[in-house]
Amino acid sequence: MSLLQIENVSKHFGSLIAVNDISMTVEPGELRAIIGPNGAGKTTFFNLITGFFSPTSGRILFDGHDISGLLPARRVWLGMARTFQVTEVFPELSVRENLRIPVEVASGLRLRPWLSAPDDVKIRDRVAELLDMGGLTDKAGRQVGELSHGDQRATEIMMALALNPRLLLLDEPTAGMGDQETYDITQLIRRLHKEAKLTIVLIEHDMRVVFHLADRIMVLDQGKFLAEGTPPEIAANQAVQTAYLGQAA
Amino acid sequence: MDKLNLRSGDIIVWLLLLSAPFWLPLMGGYIELGSEVVVFALAAMALNFLLGYTGVLSFGHAAYFGLGAYGTAMTMKYLVESTPLAILIGTAVGAVAAAIIGPLIVRLRGVYFAMCTIAFGQVFYFIAFQWRDVTGGDDGLSAWHRMPIDFGFAQLDILNSNKAFYYLTLAVFALAVGFMAFLLRSPFGRTLLAIRENERRARFLGIPVDRHIWLSWVISCTMVSLAGALYALLNDFVDPRALRWDQSGTFVIMTVLGGMRSFWGPLVGAAIFIVLRDYISSHTENWQSFVGLIFVLVVLFFPRGVLGIIRRKAAS
Numbered sequence: 425m426s427l428l429q430i431e432n433v434s435k436h437f438g439s440l441i442a443v444n445d446i447s448m449t450v451e452p453g454e455l456r457a458i459i460g461p462n463g464a465g466k467t468t469f470f471n472l473i474t475g476f477f478s479p480t481s482g483r484i485l486f487d488g489h490d491i492s493g494l495l496p497a498r499r500v501w502l503g504m505a506r507t508f509q510v511t512e513v514f515p516e517l518s519v520r521e522n523l524r525i526p527v528e529v530a531s532g533l534r535l536r537p538w539l540s541a542p543d544d545v546k547i548r549d550r551v552a553e554l555l556d557m558g559g560l561t562d563k564a565g566r567q568v569g570e571l572s573h574g575d576q577r578a579t580e581i582m583m584a585l586a587l588n589p590r591l592l593l594l595d596e597p598t599a600g601m602g603d604q605e606t607y608d609i610t611q612l613i614r615r616l617h618k619e620a621k622l623t624i625v626l627i628e629h630d631m632r633v634v635f636h637l638a639d640r641i642m643v644l645d646q647g648k649f650l651a652e653g654t655p656p657e658i659a660a661n662q663a664v665q666t667a668y669l670g671q672a673a
Numbered sequence: 674m675d676k677l678n679l680r681s682g683d684i685i686v687w688l689l690l691l692s693a694p695f696w697l698p699l700m701g702g703y704i705e706l707g708s709e710v711v712v713f714a715l716a717a718m719a720l721n722f723l724l725g726y727t728g729v730l731s732f733g734h735a736a737y738f739g740l741g742a743y744g745t746a747m748t749m750k751y752l753v754e755s756t757p758l759a760i761l762i763g764t765a766v767g768a769v770a771a772a773i774i775g776p777l778i779v780r781l782r783g784v785y786f787a788m789c790t791i792a793f794g795q796v797f798y799f800i801a802f803q804w805r806d807v808t809g810g811d812d813g814l815s816a817w818h819r820m821p822i823d824f825g826f827a828q829l830d831i832l833n834s835n836k837a838f839y840y841l842t843l844a845v846f847a848l849a850v851g852f853m854a855f856l857l858r859s860p861f862g863r864t865l866l867a868i869r870e871n872e873r874r875a876r877f878l879g880i881p882v883d884r885h886i887w888l889s890w891v892i893s894c895t896m897v898s899l900a901g902a903l904y905a906l907l908n909d910f911v912d913p914r915a916l917r918w919d920q921s922g923t924f925v926i927m928t929v930l931g932g933m934r935s936f937w938g939p940l941v942g943a944a945i946f947i948v949l950r951d952y953i954s955s956h957t958e959n960w961q962s963f964v965g966l967i968f969v970l971v972v973l974f975f976p977r978g979v980l981g982i983i984r985r986k987a988a989s
Contacts, residue, residue, distance in 0.1 A: 474877065495881075496876050496877050497876055497877075497879050497880060497881045497882075500877065500878065500879030501879055505877075505878075506877055508873075508874075508877075512871055512873055512874040512877070513870075513871065513874060514866070514867055514870035514871050514874065515870060515871070516870055517866060517867075517870060521863065521866075524863065525863050525864065525866075525867045525875075525878065525880075526878045526879070528860040528863065528864075529864070529878055529879045529880060530879070533860040534860055534861065534864050534879075534880060534885075535860075535861050535888075536859055536860045536861055537855070537856055537859045537861050537862075538855070538859050539859065539860060583874075583878065587878065587879060
């Protein structure tokens with residue numbers, strides 16, 4: 425069964441149709457990229473999946489359940505985690521605390537007024553593991569707000585990962601980054617996909633990143649579906665080249 | 674961020690509070706002044722649980738302070754002359770009111786939340802003001818007094834000994850403040866910090882934000898009701914001003930003055946406020962102008978409050 429199945433969703437903001445009748449199916453273990461020129465409706469589409477907005481029409485199925493009307497927190501409980509285009513972290517807390525909070529939420533401890541010693545150890549271990557995976561161990565005690573953009577982004581991705589998601593949604597993970605940072609984040613995402621076998625949907629502007637990572641690519645243009653296929657198919661697609669790649673090349 | 678473990682700062686605070694009845698008179702103060710500082714410190718620290726640690730501004734905490742005070746006074750006057758029971762009932766009245774009002778307002782944010790807390794607060798103020806037969810109206814509720822507490826093996830004569838009452842107040846304060854510090858170190862407490870830091874991120878980490886704000890609100894209001902209960906006992910009297918919105922403003926001023934990002938900030942703010950009021954009001958009726966001026970100066974030059982300055986000095 426598909427992990428994520430989106431059936432004919434649309435989103436209207438007054439007379440503006442931001443997302444127009446789009447369907448998409450993501451299989452378990454897949455890495456799907458969504459691309460398109462500015463204003464293509466990529467982020468709005470993302471926000472419909474994660475529950476930031478609810479769709480004007482259409483259905484969203486996650487693991488077979490209709491989640492179209494669920495609040496964001498409930499979608500997280502079902503196994504969906506996301507990052508944002510503009511990094512959203514807890515700036516005045518340390519990296520360790522930033523990771524500890526989602527680990528505790530994922531362990532079902534969010535309402536606990538105390539922690540037993542074994543729970544505490546389990547949580548510390550998991551946080552240490554995430555710090556290590558994100559290359560953040562030596563910065564664990566620093567306030568996230570003081571870190572470089574790349575490290576903040578890595579923290580945000582590890583926060584999403586701390587939730588043990590079955591589907592990870594990344595909104596422009598390399599936005600505003602230099603070459604080295606872009607490379608590091610790309611490698612991180614690649615590891616999550618190849619080694620942890622995580623299902624990932626990402627929006628990305630950097631075509632090198634997209635063609636390097638994606639199993640399949642969906643192209644949107646002005647809120648509408650334009651094309652879908654493997655990276656070579658998309659690279660060869662005439663309509664895509666005209667609408668998008670043509671102006672970039 | 675705050676480490677809420679017992680550190681030198683905490684030890685100094687507790688030593689000062691424990692020894693206050695001995696050094697206060699030497700400094701020209703008196704024990705009731707110390708009790709008042711402790712009561713208002715509890716109220717301000719309760720407010721700060723919501724303001725400083727959850728990031729939600731209430732401008733209506735006086736409602737629950739006043740409910741605690743009236744609940745206590747009315748229990749003593751009409752029901753049973755037992756100090757512990759009166760404190761419990763008074764606090765419960767405020768807690769229940771907060772729990773009921775909470776769901777109506779927790780979806781609101783920022784100034785809309787603050788305005789609605791004021792509006793609900795004023796409802797209680799007018800009830801206390803108008804319902805003369807029960808509340809005494811504008812004249813307040815008098816002709817009752819606190820009763821000595823009987824432990825069976827010993828008696829704490831809080832009626833005749835101001836020192837005994839101070840230590841009762843301090844004991845209740847310690848329990849309440851310890852409870853809040855304990856919660857802030859827990860997973861639940863960290864979800865509140867998460868909401869303060871970045872509500873959107875918190876929501877998308879699977880924290881049901883409105884529900885957690887409701888919990889924080891109820892805890893904060895319960896603690897402020899407890900302060901209100903002690904306030905009624907301190908004065909053996911309560912009047913509608915304890916419920917009015919300017920009383921809520923006083924809590925906010927104390928909190929911001931002392932520093933809302935530090936655990937003890939509101940205590941420092943309450944101490945400065947109460948002592949200044951006591952001192953300046955013995956010289957001029959316009960004490961509020963002076964306190965206001967000091968508040969403005971602190972906010973302009975030390976936005977992190979008085980304790981924020983001391984901390985920065987200590988760090989550098």
